[in-house]
Structures are given as C-alpha cells and as structure tokens.
Amino acid sequence: MKRFEKYTVLELEQLDKVKKIGEYYGNSPQLKSACQEAYQLYRSGKISAECYGSIYSDAFDNYLAQI
Helix, strand or coil, rough: HHHHHHHHHHHHHHHHHHHHHHHHHCCCCCEEEHHHHHHHHHHHHCCHHHHHHHHHHHHHHHHCCCC
C-alpha cells in the first residue's frame, strides 16, 4: 500500500513496465530501452529521481547484472 502513496500513476506504470519486461526478456534490448525511456522521463521532470533510482536499481539488480 505504501508504494501507491509514494509514486504517481506514471511512475507506477514505468515501475511495472520495467519489471514485466525484465521478467519476460531478462537482460535484453527491450529492457535497456525501457530504462532509457524512464531516464528520459526523469530528465524531463515527469518522474522523480527516487522513482528513476528504483527503476534502474531493480532492473540492474534483477536482470541487467545477469550475463
């Protein structure tokens, strides 16, 4: 429940998108593209630094670090 209070709808969508892509494809071009999209949203001010950090750290820890 805490997660819903912490992030906006757009941020939750990005978190879920990256998680689903990672689960289906693992370390893939699709996941890297989703992370780049999240970075662009962060740079444009549409998602918070905290949300972007969570997206990237989850993706890296769970999927991108796997070889």
